[in-house]
Amino acid sequence: xxxxxxxxxxxxxxxxxxxxxxxxxxxxxxxxxxxxxxxxxxxxxxxxxxxxxxxxxxxxxxxxxxxxxxxxxxxxxxxxxxxxxxxxxxxxxxxxxxxxxxxxxxxxxxxxxxxx
Amino acid sequence: xxxxxxxxxxxxxxxxxxxxxxxxxxxxxxxxxxxxxxxxxxxxxxxxxxxxxxxxxxxxxxxxxxxxxxxxxxxxxxxxxxxxxxxxxxxxxxxxxxxxxxxxxxxxxxxx
Numbered sequence: 001x002x003x004x005x006x007x008x009x010x011x012x013x014x015x016x017x018x019x020x021x022x023x024x025x026x027x028x029x030x031x032x033x034x035x036x037x038x039x040x041x042x043x044x045x046x047x048x049x050x051x052x053x054x055x056x057x058x059x060x061x062x063x064x065x066x067x068x069x070x071x072x073x074x075x076x077x078x079x080x081x082x083x084x085x086x087x088x089x090x091x092x093x094x095x096x097x098x099x100x101x102x103x104x105x106x107x108x109x110x111x112x113x114x115x116x
Numbered sequence: 117x118x119x120x121x122x123x124x125x126x127x128x129x130x131x132x133x134x135x136x137x138x139x140x141x142x143x144x145x146x147x148x149x150x151x152x153x154x155x156x157x158x159x160x161x162x163x164x165x166x167x168x169x170x171x172x173x174x175x176x177x178x179x180x181x182x183x184x185x186x187x188x189x190x191x192x193x194x195x196x197x198x199x200x201x202x203x204x205x206x207x208x209x210x211x212x213x214x215x216x217x218x219x220x221x222x223x224x225x226x227x228x
Contacts, residue, residue, distance in 0.1 A: 042221060043120075043206055043219040043220050043221040043222045044206065044208075045219070046216060046219075049216055090159065094217075101164050101172040102164050102172070102208075102217060103149070103161050103172050104159075104208075105161070106158060106159035108158050109158065
């Protein structure tokens with residue numbers, strides 16, 4: 001069964017500092033990996049995704065993530081955090097299902113706080 | 117294109133009642149998935165519909181059901197509501213399998 005681990009429940013960074021959010025996954029085949037962000041009371045917004053190809057993927061709002069198969073990781077990074085980045089971040093894994101179809105398995109999320 | 121829309125945005129029900137939530141996918145998207153988000157259990161997959169057929173189902177009791185119409189709009193129904201059903205219910209749409217899912221704003225259900 002597929003699973004996702006986000007080891008950091010809360011992270012606090014200063015505005016302008018760099019950010020790395022960790023994500024480890026367990027999946028039997030080549031995974032499809034996603035990072036979503038959720039602001040309070042809102043739905044999930046897609047930041048970036050990895051399906052195949054270049055292991056360093058660029059997303060919106062200056063975020064990037066690197067897929068490392070050997071470490072089963074897909075960490076999210078941003079070189080300089082803005083106060084508006086404060087939100088909850090979710091890593092998710094999807095992939096081929098018997099009979100086709102879509103199902104995402106999410107990590108427990110990392111709550112990002114930005115200090116001014 | 118308009119995004120995924122969900123109605124209603126907020127709902128208050130009492131135990132034992134039933135509720136129906138609606139989701140309109142992005143135009144052209146044929147797959148609709150539903151997720152439940154709670155503080156204790158996080159984001160959990162409920163089910164997915166594609167071309168009016170349930171294609172996948174998560175580990176939820178039979179009180180949770182859904183359907184999809186020919187225009188790809190989807191509804192989910194929860195019967196005999198329990199306090200533990202209080203959650204944010206998120207709908208996501210995609211063009212097909214293994215494609216990116218785009219989420220709606222969610223319906224927040226409170227069961228009293």
